Amino acid sequence: VAALLLNRDAEHGDDSGKNDVYDVIISGGGMVGSAMACSLGMDPNLEGRKILLLEAGNKKVMDKVPENYSIRVSSISPGSATILSGIGAWEHITKMRCKPYKKMQVWDACSDALITFDKENLQDEMAYIVENDIIVAALTKQLDSLSDNVQVKYRSKVVKYAWPLPHQAADAIPWVKVTLASGETVQTKLLIGADGPNSMVRRELGIPTVKWNYDQSAVVAVLHLSEPTENNVAWQRFLPTGPIAMLPLSDTESSLVWSTSHRLAEELLELDEESFVDAINSAFVSLALTIKTAGSLFRGALSVIMPSAGSPRQLPPSVAGIGPKTRVMFPLGIGHASEYIRHRVALVGDAAHRVHPLAGQGANLGFGDVACLTQLVSQAAFDGKDLGAMQHLLQYETERQRHNLPMMAAIDLMKRLYSTNAAPAVLLRTFGLQATNMLPALKEQIVAFASK
Amino acid sequence: MYANKFGRFMLGLYSRKTATACGGLQSTAGRSGFSWTAVCKQRTLWLQRSACLNTRKNTVPCHVRARSASQTTVDPDEVRRFQSLASKWWDEQGEFAALHAMNDLRVPFIRDNLLNVHRVRHPGKPLRGLRILDVGCGGGLLTEPLGRLGANVLGIDPVGDSIGTAQLHSSIDPDLCERVCYRASTLEELAAEEDEAEEEQGAGQFDAVVASEVVEHLADLETFAFCCNQVLKLGGSLFITTINKTNVSYALGIVVAEQLLRIVPSGTHDWDKFISPVELERLLESNGFSVQSVQGMLYNPVSGAWSWTDSTAINYALHAVKVRDDPHTEQAGGSSPHPEDHHAAATHG
Numbered sequence: 013v014a015a016l017l018l019n020r021d022a023e024h025g026d027d028s029g030k031n032d033v034y035d036v037i038i039s040g041g042g043m044v045g046s047a048m049a050c051s052l053g054m055d056p057n058l059e060g061r062k063i064l065l066l067e068a069g070n071k072k073v074m075d076k077v078p079e080n081y082s083i084r085v086s087s088i089s090p091g092s093a094t095i096l097s098g099i100g101a102w103e104h105i106t107k108m109r110c111k112p113y114k115k116m117q118v119w120d121a122c123s124d125a126l127i128t129f130d131k132e133n134l135q136d137e138m139a140y141i142v143e144n145d146i147i148v149a150a151l152t153k154q155l156d157s158l159s160d161n162v163q164v165k166y167r168s169k170v171v172k173y174a175w176p177l178p179h180q181a182a183d184a185i186p187w188v189k190v191t192l193a194s195g196e197t198v199q200t201k202l203l204i205g206a207d208g209p210n211s212m213v214r215r216e217l218g219i220p221t222v223k224w225n226y227d228q229s230a231v232v233a234v235l236h237l238s239e240p241t242e243n244n245v246a247w248q249r250f251l252p253t254g255p256i257a258m259l260p261l262s263d264t265e266s267s268l269v270w271s272t273s274h275r276l277a278e279e280l281l282e283l284d285e286e287s288f289v290d291a292i293n294s295a296f297v298s299l300a301l302t303i304k305t306a307g308s309l310f311r312g313a314l315s316v317i318m319p320s321a322g323s324p325r326q327l328p329p330s331v332a333g334i335g336p337k338t339r340v341m342f343p344l345g346i347g348h349a350s351e352y353i354r355h356r357v358a359l360v361g362d363a364a365h366r367v368h369p370l371a372g373q374g375a376n377l378g379f380g381d382v383a384c385l386t387q388l389v390s391q392a393a394f395d396g397k398d399l400g401a402m403q404h405l406l407q408y409e410t411e412r413q414r415h416n417l418p419m420m421a422a423i424d425l426m427k428r429l430y431s432t433n434a435a436p437a438v439l440l441r442t443f444g445l446q447a448t449n450m451l452p453a454l455k456e457q458i459v460a461f462a463s464k
Numbered sequence: 465m466y467a468n469k470f471g472r473f474m475l476g477l478y479s480r481k482t483a484t485a486c487g488g489l490q491s492t493a494g495r496s497g498f499s500w501t502a503v504c505k506q507r508t509l510w511l512q513r514s515a516c517l518n519t520r521k522n523t524v525p526c527h528v529r530a531r532s533a534s535q536t537t538v539d540p541d542e543v544r545r546f547q548s549l550a551s552k553w554w555d556e557q558g559e560f561a562a563l564h565a566m567n568d569l570r571v572p573f574i575r576d577n578l579l580n581v582h583r584v585r586h587p588g589k590p591l592r593g594l595r596i597l598d599v600g601c602g603g604g605l606l607t608e609p610l611g612r613l614g615a616n617v618l619g620i621d622p623v624g625d626s627i628g629t630a631q632l633h634s635s636i637d638p639d640l641c642e643r644v645c646y647r648a649s650t651l652e653e654l655a656a657e658e659d660e661a662e663e664e665q666g667a668g669q670f671d672a673v674v675a676s677e678v679v680e681h682l683a684d685l686e687t688f689a690f691c692c693n694q695v696l697k698l699g700g701s702l703f704i705t706t707i708n709k710t711n712v713s714y715a716l717g718i719v720v721a722e723q724l725l726r727i728v729p730s731g732t733h734d735w736d737k738f739i740s741p742v743e744l745e746r747l748l749e750s751n752g753f754s755v756q757s758v759q760g761m762l763y764n765p766v767s768g769a770w771s772w773t774d775s776t777a778i779n780y781a782l783h784a785v786k787v788r789d790d791p792h793t794e795q796a797g798g799s800s801p802h803p804e805d806h807h808a809a810a811t812h813g
Contacts, residue, residue, distance in 0.1 A: 059588030186636050396571050396609025
């Protein structure tokens with residue numbers, strides 16, 4: 013009888029609604045979602061708050077770095093590296109595996125136009141190539157150390173969201189209510205949607221999204237180089253069918269990202285290894301297809317105006333083979349949510365914006381979102397505000413849209429410009445590229461913008 | 465959302481006007497700030513005081529009677545009107561939008577000045593361990609942020625429905641309901657209770673008293689200052705935001721806001737009741753306070769945001785610290801230490 017009474021008291025005391033109200037719930041434990049959780053968990057103004065990260069997959073632990081490189085990699089800008097270092101994950105990443113590169117060469121297949129980006133004297137790193145798995149594992153490790161503030165639920169798929177009304181009405185739930193596949197429900201004052209390009213949060217909110225699929229897929233693979241080399245250059249060549257990029261992973265290996273039409277992508281996947289390698293090598297070194305003379309004319313004219321500018325052309329290292337079983341393709345598209353926020357909800361990362369990989373910016377935009385939102389939520393907490401209030405969420409939306417939209421427009425423009433071999437477009441981009449190559453000030457601006 | 469802010473500034477376009485047109489003395493957003501609950505508060509305060517005098521102990525009514533010099537009329541219509549608006553407090557884009565916006569200034573003002581005085585740092589809950597009294601709290605717009613910052617806050621307001629709204633709003637948040645509580649009461653009643661407790665414990669109970677957009681409606685500021693002194697600990701802080709008595713505040717706060725643009729219904733504010741920072745300072749200092757800082761505030765009706773400004777010509781915020789117990793208390797109490805000892809203690813505290 014005593015035990016029964018105790019149980020009843022416990023139930024009565026356990027106010028089920030109150031215990032499950034979190035300050036922040038982050039839906040989606042990928043790179044950006046985990047970074048958001050770490051960032052909030054480490055913020056001094058949010059100490060003592062209840063933060064929950066919901067991830068549908070399993071916990072990604074990496075006790076030992078696998079010998080083989082994984083095929084999904086990201087180019088991490090110095091700005092993102094700073095953000096990751098601020099949340100304590102960069103240290104883990106550098107201990108595991110990452111490859112800095114110092115120079116980037118981008119050139120056109122239809123003419124000889126070329127542009128190179130490098131920090132002066134090859135001293136500083138331009139950016140880092142890091143495998144996505146390593147980033148997630150580093151963030152997971154950091155989250156383990158924050159278990160006081162941040163709770164993580166793995167294998168927790170969300171089945172339903174219930175949204176609060178902006179004004180308080182009698183009997184209405186004032187918080188966002190999240191229902192998991194296990195039947196458990198949790199509530200939160202602020203929901204952060206980090207659930208990728210097909211975001212359920214965004215869909216359930218009914219936020220109109222501008223999106224379309226490019227008629228392109230990306231083929232990714234790990235390449236073994238013919239001979240070891242000081243592999244610190246990122247290469248990208250614009251073919252009419254789409255850009256092919258080789259990103260350094262180590263002195264002997266590089267990552268391939270070849271964006272091309274769906275049909276060609278499927279063909280590439282079906283080729284045997286030798287033919288595939290040949291296709292890659294020839295894609296990089298084949299002679300300019302269409303307008304050679306125009307290119308050299310422009311170059312001649314520009315070198316009269318600015319004789320000292322311009323850079324020598326280099327050839328990428330040749331490929332000998334590919335990593336075992338590492339050839340995949342995935343479709344490409346662009347997406348932008350017209351609103352990043354609603355009352356008590358914010359979208360970060362691919363849930364808010366999805367870009368073409370040709371500029372290597374996708375992950376960086378996401379980390380930028382994380383830094384911005386953390387700073388605003390932290391300030392709101394220090395001002396005693398309700399974390400889900402619209403005022404600071406609107407600020408987040410404005411600031412990030414102002415940064416992301418120009419970047420996305422530029423990437424989309426580049427993609428369209430380089431998708432054709434019609435003469436006017438080729439001439440335009442040839443001239444543009446070469447002129448930009450000769451203007452160090454302009455190149456610095458571009459690099460600075462992309463490094464944020 | 466954005467259209468509202470702009471519309472508010474346009475003559476006759478903002479819908480709230482129709483709601484307040486039938487009312488008389490309701491105030492709303494605008495340069496003059498919001499303070500109708502204080503009107504109600506002061507007026508019902510007098511009504512209740514005259515009814516309750518008989519039930520109080522001897523020492524308190526002596527002080528009260530000595531200071532109750534002004535006349536008042538309690539208007540039940542006003543009370544009813546204010547009660548009808550009690551549910552609108554938490555509509556951030558509604559009547560009280562300017563007060564919601566004022567939190568951007570007054571919460572950091574209170575927080576930072578309290579942090580300066582109390583040196584202990586608690587990350588995440590900067591005001592932990594402090595007891596704060598919010599006089600004229602209305603729907604709890606200022607009470608809740610202070611509670612979120614870790615303080616134990618008591619909000620008082622004579623309008624029972626506002627207190628009801630405030631209690632309902634804060635009860636939902638598990639974080640707040642432990643630290644924030646409300647009472648339908650007047651400052652004097654509270655001071656009377658505190659006085660009884662004081663005789664046992666020997667000290668005022670609150671670390672800080674906040675009276676935001678209240679004093680411009682009080683008929684008797686002496687009593688107000690006296691009661692604040694009573695309920696505060698030695699070295700405790702008093703925070704006031706109110707409107708200055710200048711030509712500019714008449715021009716903008718009365719003529720423009722009330723008569724030209726009709727942002728605030730005609731007659732809401734009585735320019736004679738505005739008080740300048742200098743006068744307020746004099747009043748407080750004669751009641752045992754030392755004024756630490758005065759800052760001007762400016763409302764931009766287009767953006768709907770407040771900002772700090774050098775000029776205290778219209779709205780301003782004031783921070784004062786209690787440096788000695790009120791002389792009247794000392795006389796009645798009898799054996800109280802010399803005022804200079806209090807002052808010395810305050811500078812140490």
